[in-house]
Amino acid sequence: MVSERGLQVLRAIVQDYVDTREPVGSKAIVDRHAFGVSAATIRNDMAQLEDEELIAAPHTSSGRVPTDKGYRVFVDHLAELRPLSTAQRSAIASFLEGSSDLDDVLTRTVRALTSLTGQVAIVQYPSFARARVTHVELVQLGGGRMLVIIVTDTGRVSQRVASVRDEFDDSELGRIRAELGTLLVGRPVREGLERIAARIATPDEPTIPRETATIVIAKAVAEELEHFRQDRLVMAGSANLARSEADFRGSIYPLLEAIEEQVTILRLMGEMVADDQGLAASIGRENEPFGLAEASVLASDYDVTGARTRARVGLLGPTRMDYPTNLAAVRAVARYLTRILEEDESGR
Amino acid sequence: MVSERGLQVLRAIVQDYVDTREPVGSKAIVDRHAFGVSAATIRNDMAQLEDEELIAAPHTSSGRVPTDKGYRVFVDHLAELRPLSTAQRSAIASFLEGSSDLDDVLTRTVRALTSLTGQVAIVQYPSFARARVTHVELVQLGGGRMLVIIVTDTGRVSQRVASVRDEFDDSELGRIRAELGTLLVGRPVREGLERIAARIATPDEPTIPRETATIVIAKAVAEELEHFRQDRLVMAGSANLARSEADFRGSIYPLLEAIEEQVTILRLMGEMVADDQGLAASIGRENEPFGLAEASVLASDYDVTGARTRARVGLLGPTRMDYPTNLAAVRAVARYLTRILEEDESGR
DNA sequence: ATTGGCACTCGATTCCGGTGAGTGCCAACG
DNA sequence: CGTTGGCACTCACCGGAATCGAGTGCCAAT
Numbered sequence: 001m002v003s004e005r006g007l008q009v010l011r012a013i014v015q016d017y018v019d020t021r022e023p024v025g026s027k028a029i030v031d032r033h034a035f036g037v038s039a040a041t042i043r044n045d046m047a048q049l050e051d052e053e054l055i056a057a058p059h060t061s062s063g064r065v066p067t068d069k070g071y072r073v074f075v076d077h078l079a080e081l082r083p084l085s086t087a088q089r090s091a092i093a094s095f096l097e098g099s100s101d102l103d104d105v106l107t108r109t110v111r112a113l114t115s116l117t118g119q120v121a122i123v124q125y126p127s128f129a130r131a132r133v134t135h136v137e138l139v140q141l142g143g144g145r146m147l148v149i150i151v152t153d154t155g156r157v158s159q160r161v162a163s164v165r166d167e168f169d170d171s172e173l174g175r176i177r178a179e180l181g182t183l184l185v186g187r188p189v190r191e192g193l194e195r196i197a198a199r200i201a202t203p204d205e206p207t208i209p210r211e212t213a214t215i216v217i218a219k220a221v222a223e224e225l226e227h228f229r230q231d232r233l234v235m236a237g238s239a240n241l242a243r244s245e246a247d248f249r250g251s252i253y254p255l256l257e258a259i260e261e262q263v264t265i266l267r268l269m270g271e272m273v274a275d276d277q278g279l280a281a282s283i284g285r286e287n288e289p290f291g292l293a294e295a296s297v298l299a300s301d302y303d304v305t306g307a308r309t310r311a312r313v314g315l316l317g318p319t320r321m322d323y324p325t326n327l328a329a330v331r332a333v334a335r336y337l338t339r340i341l342e343e344d345e346s347g348r
Numbered sequence: 349m350v351s352e353r354g355l356q357v358l359r360a361i362v363q364d365y366v367d368t369r370e371p372v373g374s375k376a377i378v379d380r381h382a383f384g385v386s387a388a389t390i391r392n393d394m395a396q397l398e399d400e401e402l403i404a405a406p407h408t409s410s411g412r413v414p415t416d417k418g419y420r421v422f423v424d425h426l427a428e429l430r431p432l433s434t435a436q437r438s439a440i441a442s443f444l445e446g447s448s449d450l451d452d453v454l455t456r457t458v459r460a461l462t463s464l465t466g467q468v469a470i471v472q473y474p475s476f477a478r479a480r481v482t483h484v485e486l487v488q489l490g491g492g493r494m495l496v497i498i499v500t501d502t503g504r505v506s507q508r509v510a511s512v513r514d515e516f517d518d519s520e521l522g523r524i525r526a527e528l529g530t531l532l533v534g535r536p537v538r539e540g541l542e543r544i545a546a547r548i549a550t551p552d553e554p555t556i557p558r559e560t561a562t563i564v565i566a567k568a569v570a571e572e573l574e575h576f577r578q579d580r581l582v583m584a585g586s587a588n589l590a591r592s593e594a595d596f597r598g599s600i601y602p603l604l605e606a607i608e609e610q611v612t613i614l615r616l617m618g619e620m621v622a623d624d625q626g627l628a629a630s631i632g633r634e635n636e637p638f639g640l641a642e643a644s645v646l647a648s649d650y651d652v653t654g655a656r657t658r659a660r661v662g663l664l665g666p667t668r669m670d671y672p673t674n675l676a677a678v679r680a681v682a683r684y685l686t687r688i689l690e691e692d693e694s695g696r
Numbered sequence: 697a698t699t700g701g702c703a704c705t706c707g708a709t710t711c712c713g714g715t716g717a718g719t720g721c722c723a724a725c726g
Numbered sequence: 727c728g729t730t731g732g733c734a735c736t737c738a739c740c741g742g743a744a745t746c747g748a749g750t751g752c753c754a755a756t
Binding site: 046047 | 717718
């Protein structure tokens with residue numbers, strides 16, 4: 001329904017509007033872009049684009065602004081990702097250089113992405129539900145406290161303090177440790193949880209205090225494992241929302257709230273559908289069910305070899321954002337992250 | 349220089365302005381507050397307050413607005429803390445109920461305070477620099493990785509993964525563990541750091557690989573201990589800044605940035621001087637050196653028995669805030685927190 | 697010291713006409 | 727049929743004038 005040149009006009013409108021934040025008129029288009037035609041012709045094309053609801057006019061006689069649908073078409077068909085400059089690439093590299101554990105890598109990644117794009121950057125923790133437990137360690141702290149440490153093959157280390165009433169001698173401690181070991185080591189977290197649940201359900205003589213202490217510990221382990229199943233986010237750059245405040249008609253309150261809550265963004269990132277390159281975008285009104293109708297989220301899958309699962313890096317910003325640049329940045333950062341995690345994996 | 353009634357007028361102006369955000373005029377004061385005098389008299393008082401720079405007029409003929417200095421006098425001499433309702437007290441209690449470890453307690457505390465005040469709530473981690481190390485644990489993860497765990501008498505547990513190239517058998521591991529133990533256990537973190545530094549500096553035969561591995565581990569321990577010295581914050585409610593946006597002439601960008609950076613707020617909270625009740629306030633321009641000239645910070649000390657040191661709970665909001673209510677909330681939450689931590693301590 | 701009165705200030709609101717960017721439509725043209 | 731120049735029309739955006747009114751400062755009277 002809309003001509004080839006019409007699409008080029010749409011592209012021009014998106015680009016100019018993102019640049020200037022001003023509604024763009026037919027004259028401005030022929031001036032700034034080398035279409036070989038007159039303004040009147042562009043106007044005809046614009047009328048078509050308006051029929052298709054790809055652009056809209058704020059008032060009867062003013063330039064046009066892309067609609068969310070227009071941005072969608074732009075992203076899907078028109079946008080050529082703008083490759084990063086070498087300066088930008090080396091910036092990423094220097095951000096990520098010298099990182100130690102997983103937490104550190106993800107924190108640095110999110111910082112790199114926010115400084116690259118000027119948007120709110122988001123990194124999803126790899127889901128640990130499928131990670132395998134490699135170590136369970138118990139350390140007595142004294143005073144009836146027991147430190148429980150769990151390590152998985154994804155390199156995540158996690159600990160929790162349990163209150164047991166008694167002190168244990170080494171052999172007893174060894175026995176409990178061994179039992180937990182057979183229950184968990186080598187098993188995926190999910191499965192480990194089930195096995196612990198089953199073990200706890202097994203009716204023990206409740207009169208034997210040592211045995212119940214084992215159960216207390218097992219429960220602490222289970223609680224901590226449950227923690228592993230919860231997805232988490234690392235974010236940075238929320239202050240940037242204040243800069244692009246003018247793009248949010250209402251206030252940035254819902255955005256900041258979503259950032260603090262995490263859960264909304266987590267669900268949103270989880271539901272986005274990636275293309276064959278692992279890139280995904282959710283634009284404006286498409287985020288209405290999440291209460292973020294004036295924002296866009298870009299995301300890219302990254303590989304977490306050890307976890308046999310994928311997670312996402314992404315960013316959040318106003319609908320009026322520079323999609324080609326930001327998509328390229330997200331993709332690049334995701335690739336760097338994948339590579340770092342692979343090196344880390346093979347380095348073991 | 350300014351009469352007793354003058355101070356009451358200042359109080360009225362602060363209260364009304366906080367309520368309405370409108371400059372308040374002499375007429376409004378006699379209407380809303382039962383001074384037994386006429387508007388003209390109030391005007392005379394206001395002229396004096398203006399001479400003292402406690403209030404100011406946005407334009408030649410409009411009501412007055414408290415200056416930062418005015419707020420300061422209000423907080424120091426005029427404000428009677430508004431005691432919390434029983435509903436609010438039980439809200440705090442229910443927030444804090446069932447909390448487990450230190451992290452959890454602080455997170456819940458900060459949530460309680462933000463929901464109570466509608467401002468950005470801040471809790472300073474107790475400084476661990478003086479905490480004593482009670483356990484050093486080493487766990488081999490395989491692949492040349494060593495998990496280092498440090499526990500202090502404040503209940504903080506912290507871990508780090510170090511890359512050592514070799515595998516150790518149990519006796520060797522025991523020896524290293526014992527050495528680290530004698531270096532650290534029972535010592536304050538600060539002192540432990542020095543002892544490790546001294547130990548590393550001692551020229552060892554660099555040809556003995558096992559020995560150098562010990563040093564690698566010791567370095568990892570030192571790094572982690574260094575982490576203990578860094579103060580940290582837990583914050584919540586940053587979205588609230590968007591609600592009170594109108595109170596920030598510029599944008600809320602610097603505020604959000606400070607929240608994300610933490611370090612500025614950390615320094616600010618550290619430098620505030622508390623009164624005999626442990627309460628402190630830093631108002632408006634007083635925060636200029638920190639780039640937060642349009643904000644106020646309230647804080648209250650809370651006790652951390654085990655750490656033999658004090659830390660702070662506080663909140664951050666626009667200068668135009670309800671000081672009596674917010675100060676009371678901060679104080680109440682600080683007291684709850686102190687009590688919880690004491691119970692925890694004695695419960696050992 | 698307090699008060700009523702009064703002139704005055706100045707931001708806010710409204711109205712008005714002019715300006716201009718931009719559109720929609722149409723007739724003409726290749 | 728797509729393209730183009732022309733043209734009337736719309737409407738947001740000034741800038742200025744007029745009005746309003748809340749609030750002040752000052753003063754003379756109590």
